Amino acid sequence: MTRKIAVVGGGIVGTALARELVRRDLGDVTVLEKEDRLAAHQTGHNSGVVHAGLYYAPGSLKARLCATGRALLQDFCAEKGLPFRELGKLVVAVDESELRALAEIERRSRANGVPDLERIDDVGRLREIEPHAAGVAAVHSPRTAAVDYPAVTEAMADDVRRAGGRIVLREEVTGLRIVGPRVRVTTAGTDDVYDRVVVCAGLQSDVVARLVGADPSPRILPFRGEYWSLAPDRSDLVHGMIYPVPDPRFPFLGVHFTRGVDDLVHVGPNAVPALAREGYGWSAVSLRDTWGSLTWPGALPLARQHWRMGLDEISASLVKSRYYRKARRFVPELRPDDLVARAGAGVRAQAWGRDGALLDDFAVDTVGPVTLVRNAPSPAATSSMAIAQHLVREHLR
Ligand SMILES: Cc1cc2nc3c(=O)[nH]c(=O)nc-3n(C[C@H](O)[C@H](O)[C@H](O)COP(=O)(O)OP(=O)(O)OC[C@H]3O[C@@H](n4cnc5c(N)ncnc54)[C@H](O)[C@@H]3O)c2cc1C
Numbered sequence: 001m002t003r004k005i006a007v008v009g010g011g012i013v014g015t016a017l018a019r020e021l022v023r024r025d026l027g028d029v030t031v032l033e034k035e036d037r038l039a040a041h042q043t044g045h046n047s048g049v050v051h052a053g054l055y056y057a058p059g060s061l062k063a064r065l066c067a068t069g070r071a072l073l074q075d076f077c078a079e080k081g082l083p084f085r086e087l088g089k090l091v092v093a094v095d096e097s098e099l100r101a102l103a104e105i106e107r108r109s110r111a112n113g114v115p116d117l118e119r120i121d122d123v124g125r126l127r128e129i130e131p132h133a134a135g136v137a138a139v140h141s142p143r144t145a146a147v148d149y150p151a152v153t154e155a156m157a158d159d160v161r162r163a164g165g166r167i168v169l170r171e172e173v174t175g176l177r178i179v180g181p182r183v184r185v186t187t188a189g190t191d192d193v194y195d196r197v198v199v200c201a202g203l204q205s206d207v208v209a210r211l212v213g214a215d216p217s218p219r220i221l222p223f224r225g226e227y228w229s230l231a232p233d234r235s236d237l238v239h240g241m242i243y244p245v246p247d248p249r250f251p252f253l254g255v256h257f258t259r260g261v262d263d264l265v266h267v268g269p270n271a272v273p274a275l276a277r278e279g280y281g282w283s284a285v286s287l288r289d290t291w292g293s294l295t296w297p298g299a300l301p302l303a304r305q306h307w308r309m310g311l312d313e314i315s316a317s318l319v320k321s322r323y324y325r326k327a328r329r330f331v332p333e334l335r336p337d338d339l340v341a342r343a344g345a346g347v348r349a350q351a352w353g354r355d356g357a358l359l360d361d362f363a364v365d366t367v368g369p370v371t372l373v374r375n376a377p378s379p380a381a382t383s384s385m386a387i388a389q390h391l392v393r394e395h396l397r
Helices: 012-023 061-080 096-111 123-129 149-162 202-211 232-237 287-294 299-318 320-328 380-395
Strands: 004-008 028-032 089-093 118-120 137-141 166-168 173-179 182-187 191-194 196-199 219-230 241-244 256-259 265-268 339-352 363-367 370-375
Touching: 004 012, 004 182, 004 191, 012 028, 012 149, 012 380, 028 149, 061 149, 061 380, 089 096, 089 123, 096 137, 118 123, 123 137, 149 166, 173 202, 182 196, 196 202, 202 219, 202 339, 202 370, 219 232, 219 287, 219 299, 265 339, 299 320, 320 339, 339 370, 363 380, 370 380
Parallel strands: 004 028, 004 196, 028 166, 089 241, 196 370
Antiparallel strands: 089 137, 118 137, 173 182, 182 191, 219 265, 219 339, 241 256, 256 265, 363 370
16 A cells, blocks of 8 residues: 655755655655745755765765765756756865864865865965965865755656655644554644654754654754855856865854855855744844753853854854955955845754754654654755665665
8 A cells, every 4th residue: 555655844855855755656745845935944045065075974974975965966957957066165274273174174075085186285276276265275176066956956846746746835734643653744724644754844853853752852053154245246256165174163164155056156154043943134033942042951061162153153243344354364355345245044953962062963863653854954955865865765664
């Protein structure tokens, strides 16, 4: 008998999973998405980078699924005629103090099999790749690419519909109750029973997990990342993508320059605590989300460890000249007026434990017939098709 499977969440992870399920004819698949469009949250508010696997701990799910996911995504874009531009990424050590961290990135990149990676110790070579970047050393990943993730998600959804799957928008899941071997899924307008449910709810993954009685930990502490755009007549300052060496104590990559598929160059994102999970500016405040973050046992250890960096990020969010100074470190010709307009923001769904430690790797939980994706931060967009295969192989057989 055909299994009825519900996927909660129409971001790139949920949509890629639905596509994998219908392609393999593993069930009668319905995607339930609360917004009026797919890719409305993280998938539609990110840097659009197809990561090549530079940063991730060798052997981790992130490392493995990023490598496979990048290749699958490249083939998918070719098949659908979607842009996949290998613009290349340069990770720049601005001074000697960053060389150790750069060496660790090079070690991880090599262990992860990042294709065509080049270590650069010669400023002349660095300038050949990015003539306006400044630094003492770098690693270059020429195969790092740019895509349009919302367009990719829509193309995946077309495949789902063509194969007989359903994508239902404006359908928020408000209840999940296990009844024997099956699950009752409640939305505002429906009450249906499914054989399997997979929750790919991004910023709401802990909220939806609680509906089925799962452990409230890890909790999502939302961190907003804000972008500026570079004046089009100054976009030649950046040929591809220029990244700083990330601070290894912090999960985010630092403000970087990214050329997109549309040739616009974005600068960002920073990382400030968000006052609403789905709030894209300082004026978006959810008392429930903010209170929930403040009272989470892990919040205090987290604040103790990172308060200095937190204040620095908040001030750069509020005062443009401080944001500019961060960006100018590795592109010294940048002028304040080159950052012309705020170019939107995204909120990261990063999972944190009760002890304040962040969950570094992708994480999946199971409660009976319900599979819960608990942590799918960057590079989950890059890895989405490989995450879908992993879920099918390890959790949905
Ligand atoms: C600023 C920023 C930059 C990033 N840059 C990159 C990058 O360059 N490359 C990369 O690979 N990754 C990047 N990422 C990470 C990447 O965007 C995410 O890892 C990925 O989009 C996660 O996809 P998802 O489907 O899990 O989540 P989402 O895209 O957030 O989708 C979850 C969906 O679930 C829906 N939902 C939630 N609750 C319910 C409910 N109760 N009922 C129904 N629907 C529900 C939401 O509305 C949403 O549409 C970035 C993220 C951010 C925020």
